[in-house]
Amino acid sequence: MQSAATAKATERRKGFFGEYGGSFVPPELQPRLDELAKALDEAMADPGFKKELERLQAEYIGRPSALTECCNISNKYGGGRLFLKREDLNHTGAHKINNTVGQALLAKRMGKTELIAETGAGMHGTATATVAALMGMHCTVYMGAVDVKRQAPNVSRMKALGADVVAVEAGQKTLKEAVDAALEAYIQRPDTFYLLGSAVGPHPFPGMVRYFQSVIGIEAREQFLQREGRLPDYVVACVGGGSNAIGLFSGFLDDESVHITGVEPAGRGIETGEHAATLVAGAPGIIHGFRSYVLTDDDGEPAPVYSISAGLDYPGVGPEHAHLKDIGRAEYVSVTDTEAVEAFSELCRMEGIIPALESSHAVAHALKILPQMSADQTVLVNLSGRGDKDLDSVLPLLGLA
Numbered sequence: 001m002q003s004a005a006t007a008k009a010t011e012r013r014k015g016f017f018g019e020y021g022g023s024f025v026p027p028e029l030q031p032r033l034d035e036l037a038k039a040l041d042e043a044m045a046d047p048g049f050k051k052e053l054e055r056l057q058a059e060y061i062g063r064p065s066a067l068t069e070c071c072n073i074s075n076k077y078g079g080g081r082l083f084l085k086r087e088d089l090n091h092t093g094a095h096k097i098n099n100t101v102g103q104a105l106l107a108k109r110m111g112k113t114e115l116i117a118e119t120g121a122g123m124h125g126t127a128t129a130t131v132a133a134l135m136g137m138h139c140t141v142y143m144g145a146v147d148v149k150r151q152a153p154n155v156s157r158m159k160a161l162g163a164d165v166v167a168v169e170a171g172q173k174t175l176k177e178a179v180d181a182a183l184e185a186y187i188q189r190p191d192t193f194y195l196l197g198s199a200v201g202p203h204p205f206p207g208m209v210r211y212f213q214s215v216i217g218i219e220a221r222e223q224f225l226q227r228e229g230r231l232p233d234y235v236v237a238c239v240g241g242g243s244n245a246i247g248l249f250s251g252f253l254d255d256e257s258v259h260i261t262g263v264e265p266a267g268r269g270i271e272t273g274e275h276a277a278t279l280v281a282g283a284p285g286i287i288h289g290f291r292s293y294v295l296t297d298d299d300g301e302p303a304p305v306y307s308i309s310a311g312l313d314y315p316g317v318g319p320e321h322a323h324l325k326d327i328g329r330a331e332y333v334s335v336t337d338t339e340a341v342e343a344f345s346e347l348c349r350m351e352g353i354i355p356a357l358e359s360s361h362a363v364a365h366a367l368k369i370l371p372q373m374s375a376d377q378t379v380l381v382n383l384s385g386r387g388d389k390d391l392d393s394v395l396p397l398l399g400l401a
């Protein structure tokens with residue numbers, strides 16, 4: 001039996017990954033997060049919730065997503081063999097739908113009728129608008145005005161699905177400002193459910209998003225074992241807030257033989273300061289109500305960040321990744337815009353797959369390590385989304401527009 005003091009300490013540690021995570025929010029928000037945490041615990045313990053989630057994963061999202069070997073690239077680059085976990089084939093074209101289906105089910109269970117969300121690349125906004133339509137809820141999506149322009153196809157999709165898209169004009173007009181605006185709206189309007197799109201934010205969001213995204217790692221591990229009779233040597237995923245990465249990594253954390261790598265955006269180069277490589281170049285701090293690595297300016301405020309990829313330019317990162325970095329269980333590297341665009345083109349031309357610019361960062365890292373691997377070694381990359389949304393930005397860079 002725990003003493004009262006120990007029980008309190010345990011409670012305080014809830015939502016922490018090592019020294020990261022937690023809940024650092026205005027007092028008026030804490031009761032709503034407590035209510036959410038309680039509802040999540042109850043839902044996870046309810047077989048009916050799990051059954052409905054599994055039904056929607058199969059019938060609506062189209063899971064399991066495929067595992068694809070990229071033989072042409074493996075032959076060209078020499079060394080090891082490349083495999084992709086095809087989250088781009090999910091309904092709405094990215095891993096984001098895994099999380100929105102789960103959270104919307106929870107919102108419905110809690111009796112909420114309106115979803116609010118932030119979005120960078122627009123994939124999470126689209127996935128939220130989609131589940132809002134499915135479950136008969138109203139949906140408002142906050143998106144930086146810069147992202148509204150560079151991810152126009154997704155703005156059209158959200159509108160067609162019936163969502164209100166609010167262009168946020170503050171600051172850099174990208175993902176951080178969209179999160180600020182969505183959080184503000186959530187605080188102002190107690191009747192809403194904040195459907196957070198990545199493994200960030202105060203407790204219980206990081207653990208909840210990991211739970212709904214863990215289907216990626218569970219499937220990938222099973223599929224790989226079934227196909228190859230062994231585990232991959234390397235697993236690789238891009239890291240913005242870190243949800244697709246933690247979804248994949250969670251399936252392999254206990255497998256010591258598997259080398260785990262998260263890939264952050266180096267933008268125009270780490271040395272230029274124009275990047276969003278939070279774990280590679282940041283330091284511990286607090287952002288948006290949780291403790292993690294943060295990129296800060298001279299005043300200690302979240303720094304302006306940059307990446308060609310709208311889904312990766314966030315000055316914070318999920319707290320579990322911060323912990324995995326500190327304990328050395330995962331390594332975090334960075335890839336520049338130019339390398340990501342080259343990888344984008346390689347996957348299009350060599351394999352007939354158009355990847356999201358976010359996912360192209362992970363592919364770029366795999367292309368770097370493939371030639372150094374031996375012929376019996378394998379690398380599994382999470383292809384977190386499809387790249388139709390990025391064609392307008394990428395084609396001019398490839399001299400094709």
Ligand SMILES: Cc1ncc(COP(=O)(O)O)c(C=O)c1O
Binds near residue numbers: 242358384385
């Ligand atoms: C296709 C795709 N991949 C990756 C990300 C990055 O998010 P996360 O790090 O939470 O997976 C995004 C974000 O919008 C995305 O749209």
